[in-house]
Structures are given as C-alpha cells and as structure tokens.
Amino acid sequence: MAEQFVCKAAEFKDGDRRIVRIGKHEIGIFKHKGDILAYSNYCLHQGGPACEGLTIARVEEHLNADKTSKGLFFSEKDMNFVCPWHGMEYDMMTGECISDRKLKLKQYKVITKGEDLYVSV
Numbered sequence: 001m002a003e004q005f006v007c008k009a010a011e012f013k014d015g016d017r018r019i020v021r022i023g024k025h026e027i028g029i030f031k032h033k034g035d036i037l038a039y040s041n042y043c044l045h046q047g048g049p050a051c052e053g054l055t056i057a058r059v060e061e062h063l064n065a066d067k068t069s070k071g072l073f074f075s076e077k078d079m080n081f082v083c084p085w086h087g088m089e090y091d092m093m094t095g096e097c098i099s100d101r102k103l104k105l106k107q108y109k110v111i112t113k114g115e116d117l118y119v120s121v
C-alpha cells in the first residue's frame with residue numbers, strides 16, 4: 001500500500017481541497033463539515049478532472065401536498081462537486097454521480113498520522 005502526504009491536518013479547513021498524485025492515481029481530497037473525503041480525480045464521463053470544479057449545494061425541488069412545485073432550493077445539508085469539463089455532478093459524501101447513482105468515483109482512504117494527513121492507495 002502506497003501513501004502520499006496531503007497536508008497538515010490543522011491547515012485543512014472545511015471547504016478546502018487538495019489534489020495529490022500517487023503513481024498513476026490522481027486523487028481529490030475534500031473537507032466538508034468535518035469529514036475528509038478522497039475520490040479519484042478522473043471523471044466517469046470522459047476522464048476530466050472531476051474533483052477540480054465547483055462545489056455547490058445540491059438543488060432540490062420542494063413540493064406542496066398536492067405535488068405541485070414550490071420551486072427549486074439549495075439544500076442546507078447536501079453538497080456536490082462538479083466536473084469542470086461538462087458539469088457531471090458528484091455527491092460529496094459518497095462520490096456517486098447525481099444523475100446515475102450506479103456510477104461512483106473510486107474512493108480512497110485518508111489517514112491521520114500525528115499532525116499530518118496522508119491518502120493511501
């Protein structure tokens with residue numbers, strides 16, 4: 001198992017991201033609401049840098065009791081990241097593609113060693 005230093009844990013704030021490479025693996029690491037999540041940086045669409053685009057709250061449609069729409073709203077709890085090439089969106093917490101949840105980015109393990117964060121493959 002190979003490991004790569006990411007950064008000092010104290011320097012990695014909510015909303016931050018890092019991109020690291022381990023051999024042929026390019027990995028995007030996010031910190032979101034205290035969770036540290038690491039995914040393959042190769043988009044499942046055409047191989048774009050999936051982890052390097054916008055992070056954006058998920059857009060949800062809220063419905064009335066009769067199922068008519070109240071409109072579209074930004075989620076207060078769910079966050080997505082968006083591949084910058086063609087806009088494929090991924091769930092920040094799972095790496096699943098929002099438009100097809102059967103598709104999922106490879107997830108990597110992040111390890112804390114003392115004050116340092118490492119990602120392993």
Ligand code: FES
Pocket residue numbers: 043044045046047048049050083084085086087088
């Ligand atoms: S390569 Fe990522 S959306 Fe097309």
